[in-house]
Amino acid sequence: METYNDQLSGRVMLPVLGQPAAERSDAARNRQALLAVAQTIVASSGVAALSMDGLAAQAGVGVGTVYRRFKDRAGLAYALLDHGERRFQEEFLFGSPPLGPGAPPIARIRAFLHAYIDRLDTQAELHLFAECHAPTARFRSGAYQTHRAHLALLLTQARPDISANYLADALLALLGAGLFLHQRRELHLTTNQMKAGLDQLLNCLDAATEPNATRTLDAERH
Numbered sequence: 357m358e359t360y361n362d363q364l365s366g367r368v369m370l371p372v373l374g375q376p377a378a379e380r381s382d383a384a385r386n387r388q389a390l391l392a393v394a395q396t397i398v399a400s401s402g403v404a405a406l407s408m409d410g411l412a413a414q415a416g417v418g419v420g421t422v423y424r425r426f427k428d429r430a431g432l433a434y435a436l437l438d439h440g441e442r443r444f445q446e447e448f449l450f451g452s453p454p455l456g457p458g459a460p461p462i463a464r465i466r467a468f469l470h471a472y473i474d475r476l477d478t479q480a481e482l483h484l485f486a487e488c489h490a491p492t493a494r495f496r497s498g499a500y501q502t503h504r505a506h507l508a509l510l511l512t513q514a515r516p517d518i519s520a521n522y523l524a525d526a527l528l529a530l531l532g533a534g535l536f537l538h539q540r541r542e543l544h545l546t547t548n549q550m551k552a553g554l555d556q557l558l559n560c561l562d563a564a565t566e567p568n569a570t571r572t573l574d575a576e577r578h
Contacts, residue, residue: 465510473551508524
């Protein structure tokens with residue numbers, strides 16, 4: 357299994373969401389053709405209109421072909437998110453600061469959270485669609501595990517005295533698609549207001565560690 361350090365060194369590919377490890381060139385072309393049709397459906401009718409039968413009909417293929425490519429609706433949603441996720445990971449693993457390496461850890465965390473909010477502003481429904489097919493689907497995805505490892509590493513660098521793994525999950529919980537849609541549509545918060553709220557939390561984390569602290573709160577740290 358690939359590790360976060362492997363990803364940082366560039367020795368392995370980034371996680372692929374909902375796709376097989378390798379495909380023949382013709383299978384890859386067929387997949388991209390199906391995804392192009394799926395993207396058209398989402399753009400014209402919304403995520404709720406996305407179905408395996410509907411995709412097969414509009415693409416002019418058998419529904420079995422769609423199931424073989426994506427397994428289920430969640431797999432289809434993850435495949436639609438895959439390109440943006442790869443680009444996002446490239447940016448925070450290898451890109452320019454403050455999102456990429458070279459900035460202080462809290463600045464990188466802030467840039468990561470802000471960039472995630474911007475992604476949700478255009479793709480929250482698709483994220484929700486992918487995450488809700490099972491109670492722990494989001495947390496088992498390769499993307500989530502990479503995000504969690506990235507934040508935990510930066511939190512450890514910023515504050516060695518805190519529970520980095522727990523707080524990485526806590527920060528990512530604030531970026532759940534369901535919560536985002538509730539805040540945007542029902543509470544009428546702007547993305548700038550969301551980012552400002554996250555910044556307030558980070559300001560607390562950025563406070564200096566007490567000099568007399570002698571123990572760590574992270575029981576999982578090795």
